Structure formats: C-alpha cells, structure tokens
Amino acid sequence: MKVLIADDDLISRMITKAAVEQAGHDCVVAVDGDEAWELYQVHQPGAVVTDLMMPGLNGLDLCRAIRESEDDSYTYLILVTSHGSRDDVLAGMEAGADDYVTKPLDPFNLRIRLLAAQRITSLHADLARYRSALTEQARTDPLTKLHNRLKLTEDLAELQDRTEPHDFCLAMVDVDNFKSYNDLYGHPAGDAALVAIASTLAGAVRETDGVYRFGGEEFLLLLHGQDADGAEGVMERIRSAVHALQIEHTGDPDGVLTISAGVASYAEGHRSGTEQLLKDADLALYAAKASGRNRVTV
Numbered sequence: 001m002k003v004l005i006a007d008d009d010l011i012s013r014m015i016t017k018a019a020v021e022q023a024g025h026d027c028v029v030a031v032d033g034d035e036a037w038e039l040y041q042v043h044q045p046g047a048v049v050t051d052l053m054m055p056g057l058n059g060l061d062l063c064r065a066i067r068e069s070e071d072d073s074y075t076y077l078i079l080v081t082s083h084g085s086r087d088d089v090l091a092g093m094e095a096g097a098d099d100y101v102t103k104p105l106d107p108f109n110l111r112i113r114l115l116a117a118q119r120i121t122s123l124h125a126d127l128a129r130y131r132s133a134l135t136e137q138a139r140t141d142p143l144t145k146l147h148n149r150l151k152l153t154e155d156l157a158e159l160q161d162r163t164e165p166h167d168f169c170l171a172m173v174d175v176d177n178f179k180s181y182n183d184l185y186g187h188p189a190g191d192a193a194l195v196a197i198a199s200t201l202a203g204a205v206r207e208t209d210g211v212y213r214f215g216g217e218e219f220l221l222l223l224h225g226q227d228a229d230g231a232e233g234v235m236e237r238i239r240s241a242v243h244a245l246q247i248e249h250t251g252d253p254d255g256v257l258t259i260s261a262g263v264a265s266y267a268e269g270h271r272s273g274t275e276q277l278l279k280d281a282d283l284a285l286y287a288a289k290a291s292g293r294n295r296v297t298v
C-alpha cells in the first residue's frame, strides 16, 4: 500500500517513515499540509498518516479536503496526536479521520492500524468495482449485449443538455415480419436472429455512435455528426448488410429477414427536444413499413 506521511517536524517525519517502511509499505513524505494535499492528488495513497498541527493546511483541513475529493476511492486517514489531547482526537475524527496514534509513535501501533487500513481500502475498491459493474449491467441488454433504453434516455438527456450545437440523427430500426419468423422457426431461432442483427448494426457504425436495443425487435441508432442525407446513407448500407446476412424467412416476401428504418435529424428543426425526435423517427419507420418494408425513410 502507498502511504502518505505529513509532518512538519523532521524527527517525527523520520520516525513515522521508518515505521511505515518497516511495516512493508511505500512512503510519500510531505513537510506540511499544503504539500501533503498536492502529493495526495498525485499519488492517491491508500492511507495518510498526518500530524495535526502544521503550517498551511493543518491535519484537520487535510482530512476534510481528502474526504470532499473522494469519489469511488477511499483513503484511510490516521492522525498523529499528542498524548492526552482528547479534543484534538474528537475534532480529527469529525473531520474524517478513521483512527489516531499518539506521539511518541509506537511503530507496532502504527503497523497494526495500517493492516486495518489495507483491509478497508481494498473493501472500498471491491465495492467501487461492484457498483460500476452493476451500473453497466443495468444499461445493457442481456440478449444482444447492446445498450438498453435506460442508457439511451441518459445519452439523449446528455446530448440535449449540451450548450454547443451538435448535429446528430436518430434511426429507429424494426425487424420486418418478425412475429411470423418466431412462429415459423421458434423463439430460440428468433433470439439468435436478433443477436446477429444487433451485431451487424453495431459493426456498421462508428465507435462513437450509439446502438441500443429499444425493445423487442426494435433498435435505435444514434448517429453523430450526420445530417439527414448522411444518416440515410448509413442506414441504407445497414439495411443492405442485414439483407446480406441471408437469414432464411419463408414468411417474408424477400425470403430472408430484413429491417426497416426511420430517420429523424436533430439539426433540422428538432432542437426543441429529443422526445419529439424519437417520435419523428418512429413516424418515419411507420412510413417505411407502410410503403413495403425492407427500406429506409427520412
């Protein structure tokens, strides 16, 4: 574990450093609170062992600054206090410290506290990983592994909040005659077809574009930096790529699974809101269906 030591007194600093190194940890040493704060931000140590009284930021200020800056990580904070100053200990713990040791420092005392520190910080790291995995899972469709509608809602809200004008298009995609595909080939085959189509969609756009499973056999594509013509070109290429998968479907006039798509452009009069943009993409999709399917409509 990396341990940051902050103490303005040279002798105390050396004693603490020796104790931390003896316990098998790496040291970063600061001569006052200001330097400690800087080194903290650079090194992100697992634990900080800090003196209370220091010029500049004192130990309490340092604890508060660290606690305020923490996001997913957790730093175990140990105060080094003078013997018998209970008020200092109380103030330190209230400022965010986890524990304290008294001067003169007993190396064994510090060593066992650093063991607890290691356990707590690794527990926090586990929790942070777990939380970020859950966050990702909640935004992922389990069948196709595409992002889901929750993620789409968040991404659209983020786009709408941007102050810089930003042109993009939404394309609503729906698999043609998919109910009869399930009826003819069975639900597992239907699932497999959705996975194949999803990966064709994802493979056909830029890394920065968004591909979401909107629901059932509907997908939504978020195409950045495209006007309606550009997006129509992209979607035409995708429509043709799905056709080229040649997934047999005897219940479809083309004999294979196809998709229809409706495109709506944010640039052209839709800056009022993404809700309306979604509705317009859906209307365009409806027009594509009505005019025969296996086509793209803007």
Ligand code: GH3
Pocket (backbone or CB within 6 Å): 143, 174, 175, 176, 177, 178, 179, 180, 182, 186, 187, 188, 189, 190, 191, 194, 215, 216, 217, 289, 293
């Ligand atoms: P259209 O060309 O007008 O879109 O006709 P359609 O048959 O595709 O439309 P409809 O909405 O009637 O049918 C959609 C079908 O998609 C019905 C539903 O069972 C199927 N479906 C939705 N989600 C899944 C899924 O996760 N797996 C499978 N296998 N089928 C699904």
Ligand code: MG
Pocket (backbone or CB within 6 Å): 007, 008, 009, 051, 052, 053, 054
């Ligand atoms: Mg001091």
Ligand code: MG
Pocket (backbone or CB within 6 Å): 174, 175, 216, 217, 218
């Ligand atoms: Mg549908």
Ligand code: MG
Pocket (backbone or CB within 6 Å): 174, 175, 176, 177, 178, 179, 217
């Ligand atoms: Mg359909």
